[in-house]
Amino acid sequence: MDRDSVAVSGVGAVSPAGLGVHALWRAIEDRRVLTGPVTRYDLSGYPTQQAAEVPPGAVAALDSLVPPHESLAARYLAAATLEALGDAGLPAHRRRGRLGLFVGTVMGTRPLLDRAIGRGPLGVAERAWARPDELLAAVRKVVTVDGPAVLLAPGCSAGNEAIAAGAAAVASGEVDVAVCGGADELSLEVFAFFTSMRALAADAIRPFDAGRRGTMPGEGAAVLVLERAGRVTARGRAPLAHVLATASAADAHNLTQPHPDGAGLIATIQTCLDRAGVEPDDVDWVCAHGTGTPANDAVEARAVAKALGGRRRPVLSSVKGQLGHAEGGAAALEAVIGVRALAHDLVPGNVTLVDPDPECAGVDLVEPAGRRGPVRRVLSQAYGFGGAVCTVLLGKGTPDAR
Amino acid sequence: MPASVAVRGAGLRLSEVEDLAALARRLSDAPAPAAVRRFAAPDTVLAPVERGVYGPVEPRLPARAGSRGLRSVPHESLLALASAADTPTRPEARTPDDTTAVVWASSTAGLPEYATVCAEASTLDPGFVAPALGPASAYNGPAATVSIRLGLAGPNLTLTGGATAGISAIAEAMRLIATGDASAALVGASATVTRWSLTAAHDHLTPAEGAACLALEPSAGPGIQLRECQRTDLVHATARVIQAAARPETRPDGLVISTLDAGLVDALASGQPFPVWHVERSLGDLGAAGGFLAVVGAAALCAAATSPTKILALAVEPCGSTASLEVSSS
Incomplete structure (x- = not known):
């Protein structure tokens, strides 16, 4: 470490x-x-x-x-x-x-x-x-x-x-x-x-x-x-997780609508991977912004699929179906959930998902039950009105798993 | 944070201050008389008040900002856009792959829009508040407007709070340049005066409106440089001033302070071998923009000097948080 x-x-x-x-x-x-x-x-x-x-x-x-x-x-x-x-x-x-x-x-x-x-x-x-x-x-x-x-x-x-x-x-x-x-x-x-x-x-x-x-x-x-x-x-304590990378950008497009190509999101994801020196397949969970609005989710899924194109589709879910959108609190809550997901090796599910949108087929939408399995890296992205985008890549707290 | 960044240019929209030279004079002159204006908030219990303020300030948008689609853009965002569009930037800032950041500080952005939505929610049926007002009712309207209108796809950050936010905005822009998130940055701050902002205004200061913007880029060559940002408590900040003043090689040529407390300015100025300027005395209360104007004011004083000059900019909040930055010319 x-x-x-x-x-x-x-x-x-x-x-x-x-x-x-x-x-x-x-x-x-x-x-x-x-x-x-x-x-x-x-x-x-x-x-x-x-x-x-x-x-x-x-x-x-x-x-x-x-x-x-x-x-x-x-x-x-x-x-x-x-x-x-x-x-x-x-x-x-x-x-x-x-x-x-x-x-x-x-x-x-x-x-x-x-x-x-x-x-x-x-x-x-x-x-x-x-x-x-x-x-x-x-x-x-x-x-x-x-x-x-x-x-x-x-x-x-x-x-x-x-x-x-x-x-x-x-x-x-x-x-x-x-x-x-x-x-x-x-x-x-x-x-x-x-x-x-x-x-x-x-x-x-x-x-x-x-x-x-x-x-x-x-x-x-x-x-x-x-x-x-x-x-x-x-202090005799073990880190709960590591902040492997962060990246910021903006869509510079529209006050309320995301860029149709998700330009800012793609840029921040790629920068996070570059900075941490990891491959797209090394990301075990993408904690989506996933607001549930028609305008957001298809754009986000396409952008993530493009930015994380590897051997497998990126594994993605949003916790907003459970928690609502806490605005300024949302990304921090999601980062805390990311820290717990790394510790418990559980990818939270899209709990309210009934009928996956075919437009989101480029990503692997986690079933409502969630998935147990190694979670070594969590990518959590956030953006909103105004077009600012910030993405955080978290890694496990234990040294061997980083 | 990089050791230093260079100031490429500035854009100002301040009451009766046209450029950096006028700003340097204004800091040294006796406070200007404030124009008495009437402020009202229809559909609320707030009674109209008359108050002396520095303003109004007209945006006077330069052509670069465009003119279409601005009808529903709030006044503070227009002031921000005008000051940013007036700020000289590198030619690369207009290329598609450029990552110039926009970092803005404001205490008042979105305040009248938030209050108007609340007033409409009280007086209209549910679902009938003006849809354009809501997204403009957060703090990030100025930064978003600058980014969208000028096509700047680098990081987009808004800081709010008290005077230290204005200096922290520069610190965060320096951080974004250092990490490579941004190739350069337009950093600015703004304030507006409305019946709503007056509910929280300080009685002993003149409320003011306006905007200012600096173009920052990785340090290169002569010109005005910003360095040594420190964000700490009042004890440590006071120690910085005293220690710097004690030795000729570290002694600044002046100190520009943004604080609501004139007594603190007098205390810090007492016995110093250099002049001390007080932003709020000269320019009025601009909230978070006060700290930013301490830096712009220091840059203006450096630019007006005939020899290499070093001025410390300091912001102090009532809670004791401080931020300081060294501004120098070579």
């Missing part, structure tokens, strides 16, 4: 499965679909009323874990950070070494304004909704940050961009510990404009299915603690 390689030493998550990575991974293993009727907002009158919420019990349980803050996303992030630092065996305060915070989000604290949506003129009470740095306020109360505190908001690639920025900061020696993640809470604003764009599914998100009708908003936060591998082993 290269002592200077960038290792994942801890993970944390708040998701529609509840609090903690264990709950998240159990839901993935048990193939639970966590989308359902929204309880937080009154959606009567909307043509669809489904999303993926962090359960009310888990939200209530945050009271005993993290400081109060009006923003749920800020509290999700603080809870996931505390879990990840605990998992890494690092104290939140009185640490040795410099710690940096790299957090991705799409809407940050803006959903505080959603609570004013009702009938008639919009009531506006909170000020934090217009202050983006408030997203980090709860984390700052529980973790001493003496390095960079970077809030990345490039669209839905946010979580991967946070991992890329944090991994680079560890590799360059700018920080000893990078807390990298993403967070967003369920936004009624997003739900309203997705409704007007006719982008929402009514019953289930079915990524890569011929009958897919759209996506659903989700929410949550996930955090990966990154350090040099040598620092982790010096």
Whole structure:
């Protein structure tokens, strides 16, 4: 093992499965679909009323874990950070070494304004909704940050961009510990404009299915603690995974539509493989962006098939059928699931897939049950409105399997 | 992060500041009077307010940005696009295989669009909010608009938060150039003033709108260079200033600070053998763009100097996070 390689030493998550990575991974293993009727907002009158919420019990349980803050996303992030630092065996305060915070989000604290949506003129009470740095306020109360505190908001690639920025900061020696993640809470604003764009599914998100009708908003936060591998082993711990490569690009095409050839995605996948020195067949799971919208999935499947053309079709699935689309939290949640997939040698299935889209035939769509077998490398890609793309390649934590 | 990057050019859309020379003068002059404007937010409980601000700033889009299809593009994205399109770049930036990155910082991008969707969701039937507003209601509108309109397929990154985001945007662009993700970068920052942004505005500062952009490329030859980005807490940042000032060989020729706290500027300026400029005093409160303008201001002061000059740009947030960067001319 290269002592200077960038290792994942801890993970944390708040998701529609509840609090903690264990709950998240159990839901993935048990193939639970966590989308359902929204309880937080009154959606009567909307043509669809489904999303993926962090359960009310888990939200209530945050009271005993993290400081109060009006923003749920800020509290999700603080809870996931505390879990990840605990998992890494690092104290939140009185640490040795410099710690940096790299957090991705799409809407940050803006959903505080959603609570004013009702009938008639919009009531506006909170000020934090217009202050983006408030997203980090709860984390700052529980973790001493003496390095960079970077809030990345490039669209839905946010979580991967946070991992890329944090991994680079560890590799360059700018920080000893990078807390990298993403967070967003369920936004009624997003739900309203997705409704007007006719982008929402009514019953289930079915990524890569011929009958897919759209996506659903989700929410949550996930955090990966990154350090040099040598620092982790010096504490007597084994890395959970390694960040083998990251790559960023843009479609430069359209605000809401992906490039029809998936140009940015293909570029980032090829760059990741080149940087890690691996072949397309060495990728055991492609954790897809897979939003379930008609516009996205066929483009994505074609781009992955082209970028990973090897002896076998790339093995691909999306967890958004189970978790919804957590926006800024999505890529970070998927990276945490990738870390667990590497540890448990399980490729999660396309749980809601019924009728595979023939347009996606270039990839090997994982059956709903998932697949047991060696998982040595996971490629996880994220992109979104605005055209920014960021892809992350993760490898096993154990040295022999890299 | 590479040791240094070179500044190829700058584009500005600031209130009554046309170019770098005017920016250098503005930093040293007494604060300009602010024009009082009225801000309203229809269909909400927010009462209209009158407030002195620096602005409005008209985009004045150069031909390179194109003119079609811009009707629904938000004002802040137009300011960003105008400043970016005005920034001189390498000729290669317009070739298909080029990977020039766009990295942008803003605290306010998408804010009026987000609020307008919420107001429409309150007053209209479900499903009737304007579809064009939603995708523009996140923070990444300026970076996306610059990338799409100028055809830049390199990495596309948006940073938000307080003043340090403006310097971190440069740090991340330097990282993307160093890793090879980007061949060069257009880095910028922007701010707009609306009734919505005023709900979070600081009473003791003049809110301001505008945009600025720098073209960065791998360091080569003479000109203005950026190096030594440090992102840390206030204690370490203060130590950097004191240590640098202590020895003639490391002493900067000046310090440009972006902070909401004028008292902090006075404390850091006290007893220093070099001048200290305060971005928010001269240009007003531009949120995340304040940190970026500390760097652009330092570059402007270097460009205005007649001999090789080294100026430290520093951003400090109320929470104690800081970012600093050395700007020098040869």
